[in-house]
Amino acid sequence: MEIPGDRRLAAAVVMDEQGRLLLVRRSERERFLPRVWGVPCGKLEPGESPGDGALRELKEETGLLGEVVCKVGESSFVSDYRGHEVKNWQDNFLVRPLTRHVTLPEPDQAYAWLAPSRLTTVDIDAYNLDIVRQALTNS
Template identity: 35%
Template sequence: MKRKRPRAQRETSAGGVVFRRPPDGEPRFLLIRDSYRNWGFPKGHLEPGEPPADAARREVAEETGLNDLVLHGPIRVIDWYFRFRGKTIHKFCHFFLFESRRGECVPQTEEGISDCAWYSPEEARRTISYDNARAVLEQATAMVQALAHVADGSAPEQPA
């Protein structure tokens, strides 16, 4: 018999998957370490009336000090359930792909961020703490590869 979930309070947040293109050509993705010691992407609540893409940009800046961001578009929305102060929360998080040319992140400890660092796609996949964030990374990696093909005029490899 399938167990019903208790009635949940819905929350919406937004986050940014930030990448940069170093001289060696392999993209690097920005990860943060939060107050729970988990690695993931900068994200947070929307302010009243704030569009998700604007909230994602603001959260990246607040948590990492990066504000030279170029928006490349939405990645996906993920959702999960958790308990907080005795309530069941159903959280939806809109993720957006941003590019940073500066690349120097500074963890904003007043935001609960203890570290931030740039990782290759494979290193990021191994470092990220949550499966649903790994799925966001996979999609973001594909988007970055497509952007590189557009920029250099090449065609992406087709599966055999």
């Protein structure tokens, strides 16, 4: 069994022209944080830049096209891979949407465009809340 080394990830904090943020609720079938609200993010492909990865994850998870405005920060967490600790390093980007029609991959998912003052009206975890706060502070 091959144990992965550090993993690189990227997140897209999408903000529209009204200053609303896009949050997506994960499917109940997800192994990691089912039904929790957060920003589109995921692992980078081999050779992929973090900015390109954030835009690819945005497209895969919401159907939206976007453009990176700026990098707003970094996050890290430890996860378990078959009994082994893996360190995850994530680059976080503020993204401007270029399209509007959100298409979610799973029927039990949901999305919401929320003003920053309304973020805590959904079940967002502290990790995703910190990513959003990075975007609000550093954009």
